[in-house]
Amino acid sequence: MPVISAPHSFNEGQLYVDLQPILGRSLYLKCEGFNFAGSIKLKAAIEMVESAERDGLLTKDSVLIESSSGNLGVALSVIAASKGYRFLCVTDSRCNLSTRLLMEALGSEVHVIADLDANGGFLGARIDYVRALCASDERYVWLSQYTNPGNWQAHYRKTAPEIAEQFPQLDVLFVGAGTTGTLMGCARYFREWHRPVRIVAVDTVGSVAFGGTPGRRMIPGLGMSMRPPLLDESYVDEVIQVEEADTIRACHRLARRGFLFGGSTGTVVSGASGWLDRHGSPDLTAVAIAPDLGERYLDTIYQQTWLEDLYGDRVLHGDDDEREEADDGARDSEEVTAGSAGAERASHSGEHRHRRGSRS
Numbered sequence: 001m002p003v004i005s006a007p008h009s010f011n012e013g014q015l016y017v018d019l020q021p022i023l024g025r026s027l028y029l030k031c032e033g034f035n036f037a038g039s040i041k042l043k044a045a046i047e048m049v050e051s052a053e054r055d056g057l058l059t060k061d062s063v064l065i066e067s068s069s070g071n072l073g074v075a076l077s078v079i080a081a082s083k084g085y086r087f088l089c090v091t092d093s094r095c096n097l098s099t100r101l102l103m104e105a106l107g108s109e110v111h112v113i114a115d116l117d118a119n120g121g122f123l124g125a126r127i128d129y130v131r132a133l134c135a136s137d138e139r140y141v142w143l144s145q146y147t148n149p150g151n152w153q154a155h156y157r158k159t160a161p162e163i164a165e166q167f168p169q170l171d172v173l174f175v176g177a178g179t180t181g182t183l184m185g186c187a188r189y190f191r192e193w194h195r196p197v198r199i200v201a202v203d204t205v206g207s208v209a210f211g212g213t214p215g216r217r218m219i220p221g222l223g224m225s226m227r228p229p230l231l232d233e234s235y236v237d238e239v240i241q242v243e244e245a246d247t248i249r250a251c252h253r254l255a256r257r258g259f260l261f262g263g264s265t266g267t268v269v270s271g272a273s274g275w276l277d278r279h280g281s282p283d284l285t286a287v288a289i290a291p292d293l294g295e296r297y298l299d300t301i302y303q304q305t306w307l308e309d310l311y312g313d314r315v316l317h318g319d320d321d322e323r324e325e326a327d328d329g330a331r332d333s334e335e336v337t338a339g340s341a342g343a344e345r346a347s348h349s350g351e352h353r354h355r356r357g358s359r360s
């Protein structure tokens, strides 16, 4: 029986959903949403705050400040409230209302940036705003998740060993890329492991994290409007980019089976499922990471008007064929082999771009 006195002391690290019955192929989804911050960002937040404490950067007058699309902001709000620090989150208009309210309920101050930067994202504008505040008052302590090594070290120390413990025969790991803290921590850990693991980064179309053309991105969490400073592509075997419409279809497909996940989980599952269609064999051990749960997205990804306004009224229709196909696959998994119906589906949509990293 876990009994805790600080909210960040509890974090479920050993829960996986077997997606075989839903996707018709084996994929284990590591659930990172079961903690008091509701997301994987709790790990990075703890690591960064505690390393700032160790370095003597935080005093009782300090005001933590961070640019976040939401989840790190919530995690820092939880930790700041627990440890007695003030926290100011600089976010942007893509941040879900419930996420903002959550941070405020935890006692944090939230500033919302509404102007896009030159790359068509908000990141540059958010960072400029944080820099200006830090220059104006020395009490501000910016943890800077984009550059702070504690961000990837958290996953090197916790997320990756948790996966390794449960899947000693792991073959392929799918990790969504935002700051690339999760990706780099896991990739570095598995590079040193007892067997090779294929590391597949999953990004959003419109993100420039791995190069490519900037474009509209409405779902927070994954994707960047600049190259992530933490990213070292020599650790990444492959990059997949997923259209937001595919993300939404994957989220709804999981929700119809009772699993309400956040947007980035839809992206990772869509990317992983397409990859397994093309490359998978039934005995491949594949794991994907689900960074959060779906309740924060009820007024966006799970709301009909929002979906229709942004993606058109047919956005969910393409999924019906997929669902039938998956159900057939689940009934007769021998039919699901690399390159057959799945590969056709991927090329139909034309929406998954993949590329070999320097390791392959």
Ligand SMILES: Cc1ncc(COP(=O)(O)O)c(C=O)c1O
Pocket (backbone or CB within 6 Å): 039, 041, 069, 070, 071, 072, 176, 177, 178, 179, 180, 181, 182, 183, 220, 221, 222, 262, 263, 264, 265, 291, 292
């Ligand atoms: C929901 C969600 N998914 C994925 C990510 C990306 O994780 P990372 O920043 O470690 O790349 C984030 C980061 O904030 C997130 O909030």
